[in-house]
Amino acid sequence: MAAIRLLIVPVLFVAQSAAGLFPRSNETNYIAALNACTQLDVLLGFPLVQSSGPSYETAATNAWNLQNSEFHPTCIVFPTTSDHVQVAMRAIYDAKSHYAVQAGSHTAMKFWNVVQDGVLIIFSNMRNASYDSVKDSITLQPGIHWAEAVTALEPFGVAPVVSEVLAQGSSSAVASPGSLPSQGYAADNFKELDVVLVNGDLVTATATNEYSDLFRALKGGANRFGIVTRYELYPVHTGTKDNQTWFGGLMLFNSSAEALLNATARYVREVDDPKAVLLVSLINTVTDGELVPTYLVTPFYNGPNLPEDIFGDFLAIPNILSTLGPMSYFDVAGTLGLGDDRGYVQHFGASALVGDEALFQDAFVHWQNFSEFYKDNFNSTTLAFTPIPDSQIQAGRAKGGNIIDAPGGRFAAVQIYEQFKAGLTDIPPDVITGIDSLFEQIPPSPGLPLYVNECDSRQKVFESYGSYELMKQIYAKYDPERFNVEHTEGPIGL
Numbered sequence: 001m002a003a004i005r006l007l008i009v010p011v012l013f014v015a016q017s018a019a020g021l022f023p024r025s026n027e028t029n030y031i032a033a034l035n036a037c038t039q040l041d042v043l044l045g046f047p048l049v050q051s052s053g054p055s056y057e058t059a060a061t062n063a064w065n066l067q068n069s070e071f072h073p074t075c076i077v078f079p080t081t082s083d084h085v086q087v088a089m090r091a092i093y094d095a096k097s098h099y100a101v102q103a104g105s106h107t108a109m110k111f112w113n114v115v116q117d118g119v120l121i122i123f124s125n126m127r128n129a130s131y132d133s134v135k136d137s138i139t140l141q142p143g144i145h146w147a148e149a150v151t152a153l154e155p156f157g158v159a160p161v162v163s164e165v166l167a168q169g170s171s172s173a174v175a176s177p178g179s180l181p182s183q184g185y186a187a188d189n190f191k192e193l194d195v196v197l198v199n200g201d202l203v204t205a206t207a208t209n210e211y212s213d214l215f216r217a218l219k220g221g222a223n224r225f226g227i228v229t230r231y232e233l234y235p236v237h238t239g240t241k242d243n244q245t246w247f248g249g250l251m252l253f254n255s256s257a258e259a260l261l262n263a264t265a266r267y268v269r270e271v272d273d274p275k276a277v278l279l280v281s282l283i284n285t286v287t288d289g290e291l292v293p294t295y296l297v298t299p300f301y302n303g304p305n306l307p308e309d310i311f312g313d314f315l316a317i318p319n320i321l322s323t324l325g326p327m328s329y330f331d332v333a334g335t336l337g338l339g340d341d342r343g344y345v346q347h348f349g350a351s352a353l354v355g356d357e358a359l360f361q362d363a364f365v366h367w368q369n370f371s372e373f374y375k376d377n378f379n380s381t382t383l384a385f386t387p388i389p390d391s392q393i394q395a396g397r398a399k400g401g402n403i404i405d406a407p408g409g410r411f412a413a414v415q416i417y418e419q420f421k422a423g424l425t426d427i428p429p430d431v432i433t434g435i436d437s438l439f440e441q442i443p444p445s446p447g448l449p450l451y452v453n454e455c456d457s458r459q460k461v462f463e464s465y466g467s468y469e470l471m472k473q474i475y476a477k478y479d480p481e482r483f484n485v486e487h488t489e490g491p492i493g494l
């Protein structure tokens with residue numbers, strides 16, 4: 001099989017390239033990938049390694065962002081153990097092949113979870129979650145989706161720190177966000193990580209062992225420092241579905257943007273209660289060629305009600321729907337559903353703002369103008385604010401700190417998100433120009449870090465980190481040949 005492939009595939013490559021079937025094809029990369037895949041055919045074989053067939057096609061076209069679902073990796077590796085990932089990475093490294101890793105498939109960033117003329121490692125067969133009550137640790141395999149993890153662990157009364165939307169894979173923990181103010185960022189809750197380095201070595205990194213620098217860099221470093229094959233996490237003792245220790249839900253508004261923005265800015269500036277969680281999403285849906293506003297506020301409090309001094313401003317604004325009530329943590333984690341709609345081009349961009357009403361109003365005006373001007377391209381546009389209280393940053397520091405190293409809390413991570421209309425397979429150049437202008441119009445407040453989970457792939461997220469210089473040193477130590485940055489797509493700046 002391997003020998004036959006070596007002979008026929010270059011011919012196929014030329015034919016398919018000429019027919020325009022491969023986006024971004026490159027013959028040198030292809031030959032390198034072919035060498036890696038041939039090697040992997042021998043070492044791992046089918047079904048762990050596949051280059052065609054139904055499982056290959058499903059995996060190759062699985063990405064949430066339509067832009068990432070039109071690639072044909074030279075082969076796909078479906079590991080079931082860390083050993084398989086080591087073998088794959090060694091073959092990739094020896095052949096100098098391009099590669100990509102895919103866990104939950106939910107990145108919006110073009111090219112980050114797919115590869116053309118390279119090897120794709122996809123974690124769809126590594127999706128276990130377990131809880132060890134003696135060690136008080138959660139262990140997750142890298143392909144598990146948050147929803148699966150939360151559901152599997154609920155009977156034990158524990159949960160990992162997750163973001164609000166449950167469709168994502170656990171790699172969002174590598175990337176960092178998802179948060180609970182009392183616990184820090186999701187990544188702050190790593191206890192131990194098994195990591196396959198670029199040369200195929202497997203190491204276990206903790207806050208105190210010889211790989212403590214790597215461990216810290218993985219908390220915010222996205223895919224640049226290795227492939228995580230096991231996450232051991234500090235659990236949150238949430239109780240089960242029956243323990244309704246939280247209060248909150250959804251509130252929907254179809255107007256009152258100004259009041260909502262003022263309430264959000266004040267919350268960001270003043271609220272530092274680690275029991276309070278808030279997400280505010282201003283959404284424009286394009287219906288019959290017009291923007292229709294839906295503003296979504298999701299307040300939660302780990303207590304019997306929403307305290308008036310924290311959430312009173314939001315509660316005073318007339319809404320069109322409210323589901324507020326007692327909830328379990330399980331309910332809180334599932335409030336926004338799966339967000340798993342496929343088949344559209346998706347785009348994220350990030351900013352970060354201190355809690356200042358004028359800044360928030362200004363951001364809204366620019367975003368609204370952008371949405372209106374380019375509306376013919378969109379199904380929807382979203383401007384979302386996630387408050388990061390100081391308690392969250394301090395909780396992370398108490399657990400050893402991360403490489404994001406925010407100067408302190410009391411700011412909002414700002415997400416700018418567009419879902420493009422059906423039929424578009426790429427972002428039109430004029431919209432990219434508009435997106436770039438929007439980034440200039442909503443710059444981050446000085447010194448604040450951007451969320452790597454919610455950025456545009458061209459944004460300099462790592463440069464915005466407090467420990468950027470240290471991050472570069474750690475990268476140089478673990479990947480002196482710069483193999484990762486030269487052979488896989490991901491955040492820029494290393």
Ligand SMILES: Cc1cc2nc3c(=O)[nH]c(=O)nc-3n(C[C@H](O)[C@H](O)[C@H](O)COP(=O)(O)OP(=O)(O)OC[C@H]3O[C@@H](n4cnc5c(N)ncnc54)[C@H](O)[C@@H]3O)c2cc1C
Binds near residue numbers: 100177223
């Ligand atoms: C509907 C929706 C809602 C979202 N809401 C939130 C939110 O509320 N909060 C938030 O923080 N983020 C949110 N995100 C962003 C999301 O968390 C990130 O895009 C995250 O990276 C997705 O993880 P994944 O495993 O699905 O990604 P994938 O697309 O599979 O991978 C993303 C990146 O991580 C790398 N990677 C994957 N697995 C590994 C691994 N084991 N080791 C090393 N690198 C790896 C990949 O190579 C890729 O670069 C949302 C995304 C969507 C689609």
